[in-house]
Amino acid sequence: MPYIWAIPLLPGLGALVNGLVGVRVFSRRTAGLVACTAMGAALALSLVAFWQLLGLPAEMRSYDVVVAQWIPSIASATSDGARAALQVPWGFRLDPLSAMMLLVVTGIGTLIHVYSTAYMHDEPRGGVARFFCYLNLFCFFMLLLVLGSNVLVMFVGWEGVGLCSYLLIGYWYEKPSAGDAGKKAFITNRIGDWGFILGIFLLFWTFGTLDFASIQRAASAMPIETGHFGVLSVIALLLFVGATGKSAQIPLFVWLPDAMEGPTPVAALIHAATMVTAGVYMLGRNAVLFSHAPMVLQIVAVVGVLTAFLAATIGLVQNDIKRVLAYSTVSQLGYMFTAVGVGAFSAGAFHLMTHAFFKALLFLGSGSVIHAMAGEQDMRRMGALKRHLPVTFATMTIGALAIAGIPPLAGFFSKDEILYRAFEANRFIWVLAVLTAFMTAFYMFRLVALTFLGAYRGPAWQGDAHGDRAVAGVDAHGHGAWHGPHESPRAMTLPLQLLAAGAVLAGFVGIPAALGGGNAIEHFLAPSFAVAGVHETAGPTGSPGVELGLMLFSVLVAAAGIGLAWKLYVADPEMSERLATRFASAHRLLSRKYYVDEFYNATFIAGTMASGRALWTFDRRVVDGFVNGASWVTMFGSWLSGLTDRAVVDGLVNGIGNRLQQASYTIRRLQTGLVQNYAMLMLFGVFAFVSLYLFVR
Amino acid sequence: MITPTHYLLLSMALFTIGLAGVMTRRNIIIVFMSIELMLNAVNINLVAYSAQVQNLVGQVFAIFVMAVAAAEAAVGLGILLAFYRNKETVNIDEMNLMKW
Numbered sequence: 001m002p003y004i005w006a007i008p009l010l011p012g013l014g015a016l017v018n019g020l021v022g023v024r025v026f027s028r029r030t031a032g033l034v035a036c037t038a039m040g041a042a043l044a045l046s047l048v049a050f051w052q053l054l055g056l057p058a059e060m061r062s063y064d065v066v067v068a069q070w071i072p073s074i075a076s077a078t079s080d081g082a083r084a085a086l087q088v089p090w091g092f093r094l095d096p097l098s099a100m101m102l103l104v105v106t107g108i109g110t111l112i113h114v115y116s117t118a119y120m121h122d123e124p125r126g127g128v129a130r131f132f133c134y135l136n137l138f139c140f141f142m143l144l145l146v147l148g149s150n151v152l153v154m155f156v157g158w159e160g161v162g163l164c165s166y167l168l169i170g171y172w173y174e175k176p177s178a179g180d181a182g183k184k185a186f187i188t189n190r191i192g193d194w195g196f197i198l199g200i201f202l203l204f205w206t207f208g209t210l211d212f213a214s215i216q217r218a219a220s221a222m223p224i225e226t227g228h229f230g231v232l233s234v235i236a237l238l239l240f241v242g243a244t245g246k247s248a249q250i251p252l253f254v255w256l257p258d259a260m261e262g263p264t265p266v267a268a269l270i271h272a273a274t275m276v277t278a279g280v281y282m283l284g285r286n287a288v289l290f291s292h293a294p295m296v297l298q299i300v301a302v303v304g305v306l307t308a309f310l311a312a313t314i315g316l317v318q319n320d321i322k323r324v325l326a327y328s329t330v331s332q333l334g335y336m337f338t339a340v341g342v343g344a345f346s347a348g349a350f351h352l353m354t355h356a357f358f359k360a361l362l363f364l365g366s367g368s369v370i371h372a373m374a375g376e377q378d379m380r381r382m383g384a385l386k387r388h389l390p391v392t393f394a395t396m397t398i399g400a401l402a403i404a405g406i407p408p409l410a411g412f413f414s415k416d417e418i419l420y421r422a423f424e425a426n427r428f429i430w431v432l433a434v435l436t437a438f439m440t441a442f443y444m445f446r447l448v449a450l451t452f453l454g455a456y457r458g459p460a461w462q463g464d465a466h467g468d469r470a471v472a473g474v475d476a477h478g479h480g481a482w483h484g485p486h487e488s489p490r491a492m493t494l495p496l497q498l499l500a501a502g503a504v505l506a507g508f509v510g511i512p513a514a515l516g517g518g519n520a521i522e523h524f525l526a527p528s529f530a531v532a533g534v535h536e537t538a539g540p541t542g543s544p545g546v547e548l549g550l551m552l553f554s555v556l557v558a559a560a561g562i563g564l565a566w567k568l569y570v571a572d573p574e575m576s577e578r579l580a581t582r583f584a585s586a587h588r589l590l591s592r593k594y595y596v597d598e599f600y601n602a603t604f605i606a607g608t609m610a611s612g613r614a615l616w617t618f619d620r621r622v623v624d625g626f627v628n629g630a631s632w633v634t635m636f637g638s639w640l641s642g643l644t645d646r647a648v649v650d651g652l653v654n655g656i657g658n659r660l661q662q663a664s665y666t667i668r669r670l671q672t673g674l675v676q677n678y679a680m681l682m683l684f685g686v687f688a689f690v691s692l693y694l695f696v697r
Numbered sequence: 698m699i700t701p702t703h704y705l706l707l708s709m710a711l712f713t714i715g716l717a718g719v720m721t722r723r724n725i726i727i728v729f730m731s732i733e734l735m736l737n738a739v740n741i742n743l744v745a746y747s748a749q750v751q752n753l754v755g756q757v758f759a760i761f762v763m764a765v766a767a768a769e770a771a772v773g774l775g776i777l778l779a780f781y782r783n784k785e786t787v788n789i790d791e792m793n794l795m796k797w
Contacts (some may be wrong), residue, residue, distance in 0.1 A: 673796030675730075676789060679719055 192245015
């Protein structure tokens with residue numbers, strides 16, 4: 001496994017090639033090929049690494065490799081005054097947790113790259129290369145985040161994926177809404193990163209190292225902070241603030257729905273399957289810190305379940321197909337945090353993996369639908385697409401069943417694990433989680449029903465059988481006139497089918513003991529959380545009967561959600577309208593997303609802008625005033641000094657000269673040049689002196 | 698009996714005539730001649746006192762004055778000639794080159 005450093009490097013290389021050369025010369029096909037090859041190679045390497053890791057005995061499944069020194073040893077000190085050296089290598093670690101994440105990122109990443117070659121087909125040539133460059137760069141940073149063996153390398157990846165997310169959300173940068181959404185995502189993440197950075201500082205300040213393994217060792221030796229808020233709790237809370245930004249939890253979840261401005265494959269890869277789960281992954285990586293901070297775990301659980309619940313309620317009434325999925329993603333991420341919050345780290349990681357499959361599937365499916373409808377995203381203008389998009393319909397239905405938690409699909413196992421652990425930990429959390437599960441089933445089948453079933457409500461097309469509506473000859477698709485909804489090309493349906501297979505099968509690695517399974521994933525991941533100890537080893541305490549009962553209940557809940565959706569949107573479509581008008585205020589509250597954006601606009605954004613304006617005014621009035629005043633004083637002084645120079649100094653010099661000159665005009669009249677005058681003067685002089693001599697004496 | 702007073706009166710009369718000539722005449726030649734008159738008035742004075750005090754230094758001094766006057770006349774007439782060639786005049790009022 002010494003080659004694991006090459007796994008992130010391959011997509012990085014792909015990004016370099018596409019970014020430097022591709023945007024100028026590559027055709028769409030070549031750009032796609034380069035990106036897919038890089039990802040395929042990374043996937044192959046990951047599989048080999050995973051296989052080799054499986055070959056090791058469970059307690060030895062941790063492999064570290066240091067590629068190079070990044071920050072050489074810098075003398076420093078920790079909080080207790082001990083000497084510490086800040087030394088950060090480019091280190092990579094492969095252990096069960098990162099191996100699982102590795103497979104998710106490279107596997108789903110590869111599929112989405114393949115899908116993108118077809119989806120981005122109508123983009124301009126350079127744009128496609130730019131898109132694949134960003135996508136590969138994202139994978140590079142994501143793999144860096146996953147494999148990093150210390151917090152700082154993880155942070156580089158963390159910031160890198162944030163950057164790529166920003167770039168890809170704003171891919172259609174000519175659209176102001178896309179640019180705004182990108183900025184919103186970036187700035188919101190920045191707020192979370194503020195917490196993460198402070199957490200990193202405090203980590204080093206406390207432990208004197210940034211290496212995950214060393215931190216784990218040191219922290220597990222410290223006492224659990226029950227009932228008081230010690231340094232570990234503060235670190236955990238700060239890290240969790242970082243996670244709320246990246247993983248779109250309350251209060252920083254507002255950016256994710258807007259991130260749907262990016263191309264759909266981006267939503268699938270970054271805003272559903274991988275990047276947004278980085279927060280959960282980071283919490284899992286620092287499981288030992290969180291296990292030692294029970295109060296923070298409580299906060300995590302409450303925030304998680306509230307996010308899950310509120311996002312699900314918003315998802316109930318959204319009409320944009322991608323926004324439904326976006327809120328569903330926020331909701332499912334909330335589930336993962338709930339799992340982490342109740343101490344079920346491996347259940348959270350398990351749900352992360354299954355969610356990656358079915359949410360990527362659902363997003364790619366929605367992309368296929370949007371592709372078929374020539375860019376239409378409003379579900380109210382779809383319907384009855386089952387006939388035209390059989391593959392997409394089938395795979396999306398599987399995805400919807402999986403997320404709803406219908407056995408034996410993937411979502412069932414991971415979600416029930418979480419529900420069960422929540423039930424054990426806190427009934428209130430469990431109730432909210434079950435309600436969320438109900439709503440999840442409802443809105444997913446509302447989506448399926450509105451999109452694929454019922455009557456067709458979209459625009460007419462050339463050769464439309466109904467033929468009585470105006471022809472929608474919109475050339476939004478590059479193939480000339482739009483010929484109606486059509487199944488997507490093979491490069492798009494193949495990833496759908498593979499992901500559907502994943503959504504069906506992924507759950508089987510985690511069959512719980514109550515159903516006679518071995519819960520292989522939990523045992524596989526256990527070493528990564530082993531030092532987390534306490535919660536994890538304690539494990540479920542309830543009897544298998546309780547677990548089975550809960551499973552049955554949650555399946556019934558999911559079925560009820562599906563049934564209600566069927567009733568409201570297929571059997572009796574008018575009924576949903578009636579409900580919406582009857583509960584108009586509640587409906588408006590949900591469709592406006594609880595006015596959170598408006599609230600943030602009115603408080604934080606308006607406040608920031610106002611303070612910015614105030615500072616600007618201060619700048620203009622006071623700072624500029626000082627500067628301009630100083631310059632004015634200087635100018636006045638120099639003017640004054642110039643005046644003195646001209647008037648006094650020059651005046652003195654010239655005045656003396658002038659006075660002498662004027663005097664000389666008068667005095668030189670004496671010099672007549674006439675000898676007789678001089679002689680006469682001499683004579684008078686003699687007379688004068690002689691008279692003086694004679695008479696005055 | 699001719700006393701030194703008579704010599705002195707003669708000398709004074711001559712000097713005064715010469716002085717008046719120098720002051721008032723416009724012709725440079727006449728001015729020049731008036732200066733010679735004044736010099737000789739002084740010579741009479743010197744010689745008269747020499748006889749009076751029985752001392753020959755006065756007479757020797759008179760001889761010196763005559764010699765100097767001859768030299769002075771030579772130089773002065775030379776300058777005069779050169780001036781005349783330039784200005785075509787001997788009018789002393791037009792000789793004012795010595796001012797500022």
